[in-house]
Amino acid sequence: xRYPYLSLTLLMSAILLLxxxxxxxxxxxxxxxxxxxxxxxxxxxxxxxILKNGVWQDFEILLEGEGTEQSPITLKAEKSGEVIxxxxxxxxxSGKYLVVSGLVFKDGYTPTSSVIEFRKxxxxxxxxxxxxxxxIDNYNNPDKQESDYWVALYGKxxxxxxxxxxxxxxxxxxxxxxxxxxNSQENYHQIDHNYFGYRPIFGSNGxxxxxxxxxxxxxxxxxxxxxxxVFEHTNGEVEIISVKSxxxxxxxxxxxxxxxxxxxxxxxxxxxxxxxxxxxxxDHTGGIRVINKDQIIRxxxxxxxxxxxxxxxxxxxxxxxxxxxxRYHQVENAVIENNTFINVEHxxxxxxxxxxxxxxxxxxxxxxxxxxxxxxxxxxxxxxxxSEVRFAKNISNTQVPSELKNGFTIEDIALxxxxxxxxxxxxxxxxxNGTDVGASRSLKKISKDxxxxxxxxxxxxxxxxxxxKTRHINLSTQSLSEAIQQAESGDTLLLEAGDxxxxxxxxxxxxxxxxxxxxxxTRLSCERTALFEIQDGGALKLDGLVLSGANSPDSAxxxxxxxxxxxxxxxxxxxxxxxxxxxxxxxxxxxxxxSGKGAFADHIHIENNQFKSVTGDIIQLNxxxxxxxxxxxxxxxxHQNQFSDIAGALAKVYRGGTDESTFGPHFLFTDNxxxxxxxxxxxxxxxxxxxxxxxQTHIANNLFENSAPIVIEHTVGxxxxxIENNTFxxxxxxNIVELRVDGPHTARLNNNTVLN
Ligand code: CA
Numbered sequence: 001x002r003y004p005y006l007s008l009t010l011l012m013s014a015i016l017l018l019x020x021x022x023x024x025x026x027x028x029x030x031x032x033x034x035x036x037x038x039x040x041x042x043x044x045x046x047x048x049x050i051l052k053n054g055v056w057q058d059f060e061i062l063l064e065g066e067g068t069e070q071s072p073i074t075l076k077a078e079k080s081g082e083v084i085x086x087x088x089x090x091x092x093x094s095g096k097y098l099v100v101s102g103l104v105f106k107d108g109y110t111p112t113s114s115v116i117e118f119r120k121x122x123x124x125x126x127x128x129x130x131x132x133x134x135x136i137d138n139y140n141n142p143d144k145q146e147s148d149y150w151v152a153l154y155g156k157x158x159x160x161x162x163x164x165x166x167x168x169x170x171x172x173x174x175x176x177x178x179x180x181x182x183n184s185q186e187n188y189h190q191i192d193h194n195y196f197g198y199r200p201i202f203g204s205n206g207x208x209x210x211x212x213x214x215x216x217x218x219x220x221x222x223x224x225x226x227x228x229x230v231f232e233h234t235n236g237e238v239e240i241i242s243v244k245s246x247x248x249x250x251x252x253x254x255x256x257x258x259x260x261x262x263x264x265x266x267x268x269x270x271x272x273x274x275x276x277x278x279x280x281x282x283d284h285t286g287g288i289r290v291i292n293k294d295q296i297i298r299x300x301x302x303x304x305x306x307x308x309x310x311x312x313x314x315x316x317x318x319x320x321x322x323x324x325x326x327r328y329h330q331v332e333n334a335v336i337e338n339n340t341f342i343n344v345e346h347x348x349x350x351x352x353x354x355x356x357x358x359x360x361x362x363x364x365x366x367x368x369x370x371x372x373x374x375x376x377x378x379x380x381x382x383x384x385x386x387s388e389v390r391f392a393k394n395i396s397n398t399q400v401p402s403e404l405k406n407g408f409t410i411e412d413i414a415l416x417x418x419x420x421x422x423x424x425x426x427x428x429x430x431x432x433n434g435t436d437v438g439a440s441r442s443l444k445k446i447s448k449d450x451x452x453x454x455x456x457x458x459x460x461x462x463x464x465x466x467x468x469k470t471r472h473i474n475l476s477t478q479s480l481s482e483a484i485q486q487a488e489s490g491d492t493l494l495l496e497a498g499d500x501x502x503x504x505x506x507x508x509x510x511x512x513x514x515x516x517x518x519x520x521x522t523r524l525s526c527e528r529t530a531l532f533e534i535q536d537g538g539a540l541k542l543d544g545l546v547l548s549g550a551n552s553p554d555s556a557x558x559x560x561x562x563x564x565x566x567x568x569x570x571x572x573x574x575x576x577x578x579x580x581x582x583x584x585x586x587x588x589x590x591x592x593x594x595s596g597k598g599a600f601a602d603h604i605h606i607e608n609n610q611f612k613s614v615t616g617d618i619i620q621l622n623x624x625x626x627x628x629x630x631x632x633x634x635x636x637x638x639h640q641n642q643f644s645d646i647a648g649a650l651a652k653v654y655r656g657g658t659d660e661s662t663f664g665p666h667f668l669f670t671d672n673x674x675x676x677x678x679x680x681x682x683x684x685x686x687x688x689x690x691x692x693x694x695x696q697t698h699i700a701n702n703l704f705e706n707s708a709p710i711v712i713e714h715t716v717g718x719x720x721x722x723i724e725n726n727t728f729x730x731x732x733x734x735n736i737v738e739l740r741v742d743g744p745h746t747a748r749l750n751n752n753t754v755l756n
Contacts, residue, residue, distance in 0.1 A: 025071065033059055040064065045097070046071035053082035059089045060111070062120060067097030069128070077102030080133055081455040091131075094120035098129040104456070106137040109170075114152040115139055125155035125183050131163070133453045138167035144569045144598055147172040147206065154178050159190040164452035166197030167461065168236070169569045171206040174199060177224050179217040179245055186220075192227045195452030198461035199236040200571045201259070203600045204629040205661035207236025213245030215326040218266030221246040228252045230451045233461065235259040237661045238311055243270055250275060254446045259663065261286035261311055266329070268293040272300060276422065276445045279305035284663045287313035287344065293332045301422055301439045303342040309718060311663065313344030315351045318384055319359035328352065331361035340438035341371045341379070342415065342423050350384030362388040370425070370438025371396040372413050380404065395437045420445050463489045463511040465541045465575070472517075475500040487512060497521035501551050505530055508538035516544035519578055525551040530559045539573040549584035557616075558590045563599040575605040584614040589682060591616035591648065597623040601633035610642045615680065617648035621665075627656030631693070634664040640671045647680025649708075655693030658740065660717045666696040678708030687711035688731070697721040703729065710734040714745060721747035728754045
């Protein structure tokens with residue numbers, strides 16, 4: 001009977017040892033900030049703090065104490081999802097074995113540098129602590145350029161999991177792992193099962209979803225695990241995840257239609273494995289970018305990615321010899337194996353090779369990868385010597401560049417979707433060992449149901465135009481402002497014919513279409529300095545209207561449509577179709593559309609309209625004059641319009657600065673007829689179209705007559721400009737200059753006709 005006796009003794013000792021903490025474990029039901037302040041200083045291991053359901057305004061929570069592994073200190077919602085932290089609220093943790101769950105942050109923003117921070121201040125951090133089942137929804141500083149983190153991990157052995165982060169619109173990384181103190185290095189943090197939802201295009205650097213480290217501490221190891229998260233439309237900037245430290249693992253995550261790449265920007269010995277990246281052909285969806293030493297990229301699945309250059313589906317960079325810590329370190333000893341690339345448009349090797357980035361990848365291997373492009377296009381671009389990368393046992397359905405030939409077998413490959421919704425070859429390859437090529441057939445695509453919280457919906461972030469009700473409106477019996485107030489986001493207002501003078505500025509703060517019942521039989525003019533103002537939450541589509549300036553005030557600088565003049569935080573959309581815009585000439589500088597400072601359009605689309613007699617510009621997107629890499633619109637499209645007697649420019653787009661963290665702006669101008677445009681004395685750019693720092697430009701099939709030239713200023717980022725099949729009649733040919741790069745301009749001009 002020795003054995004039971006021993007067990008009993010052990011059990012009794014255990015009870016005795018645990019007794020003090022069990023005796024003192026308290027449960028506090030907190031219904032006011034004061035009640036929390038009263039107990040916050042004395043929290044002991046095993047204590048539980050329950051926050052009462054409801055909305056808490058301006059509640060800065062500091063959870064501080066020393067829990068133990070068996071008896072953590074817990075702070076939780078009375079019911080998960082029913083405790084709303086609003087206004088200037090935030091959460092800090094300091095100490096050990098702390099657990100927080102069930103809180104929702106919305107309708108406000110943090111007054112400090114983070115919403116959730118695993119530290120009290122610069123000297124006191126959290127360890128072995130967990131924040132789980134948290135929602136942060138559009139909790140944004142109203143000044144878009146004010147930077148904060150939503151989650152900042154400091155300390156060691158902390159976990160952030162099963163949380164839902166959506167709608168970060170102001171500057172700053174959504175979730176940052178900070179390594180700027182040795183107490184935060186080699187941290188073994190775990191970031192798992194989170195839903196990283198829509199992050200709109202930020203419109204400059206500073207919109208990463210996750211960053212681990214910074215260049216300054218990048219030679220420190222972090223040992224952070226980012227596992228089984230979903231990233232959907234995390235479009236902030238070119239880096240979705242920016243790894244800037246060593247020994248991290250990104251594993252089992254799903255990236256859905258997310259613009260940007262997983263970038264191993266700094267630090268060595270990182271692992272990217274078992275991730276699934278699905279682009280569905282969406283613009284600028286990218287994959288994995290490899291820089292530095294000892295990186296392992298294996299068993300990932302990448303499909304339908306369109307990104308190019310450094311935003312490609314796969315990129316191995318060239319480095320800078322003896323690179324400073326913040327430049328590009330040479331790729332050395334990279335292992336790239338058993339990855340599947342399906343319909344990945346671009347794969348770049350030795351990318352970025354130039355006079356500075358001349359250190360080619362060495363001692364690396366690219367083996368057992370499967371590459372299928374169903375359109376038959378070779379995805380590879382090789383920019384420098386890749387002879388020190390060993391290519392072996394790869395299979396492709398397309399031809400590959402000659403440097404890679406020995407490492408590839410070319411085969412026809414039929415694909416089918418497996419039970420995990422991923423494409424795999426329908427049958428085994430004829431090639432020996434072909435079944436070992438590409439990602440594992442058992443690779444799993446994590447589902448949205450497995451991440452975030454069950455009690456908060458993962459909604460589509462944007463309301464589409466014309467997705468709601470159609471409302472018939474007669475402006476002789478109902479005012480436009482009333483009709484708009486009553487409409488719901490997504491609705492279409494169908495206007496009866498007539499000639500209407502609108503007495504008020506019409507604010508637009510939801511998604512609305514305003515359409516003439518009979519094309520060009522509804523005429524709107526206004527008595528204020530603008531007819532429509534797009535505000536936060538607004539998106540406007542106008543269709544089939546006649547928009548006249550005849551009743552506008554007799555003063556300069558009127559507009560038909562403008563955005564909020566400053567302080568806009570939500571991206572907007574604007575479209576004009578099938579309309580006539582005329583008589584914007586009551587005074588000088590009468591513009592059609594004017595962006596406010598800080599406003600950002602996801603797109604502006606102008607199609608099949610006639611513009612005549614305008615004393616200002618058609619589209620003004622030139623408010624970010626400080627050259628900080630900020631701009632006013634991502635996609636600007638003009639298609640099949642007619643312009644005559646326009647004193648200003650059709651578009652002024654300004655994207656200054658030297659930063660390369662944006663994909664845009666994009667400018668598309670096709671099949672338009674332009675006459676007597678751009679020659680007004682106040683049009684100081686002397687251009688019919690003025691583009692500064694635009695990244696992608698396509699101007700094609702237009703007729704320009706008696707107009708000022710197109711003026712394009714290239715700055716940074718290898719801008720792509722194609723001007724083709726245009727006719728320039730009594731109009732100077734396009735004037736293109738490189739402002740930052742020596743040598744001739746890089747625009748392509750094909751098949752244009754200049755007649756004088
Ligand atoms: Ca960045």
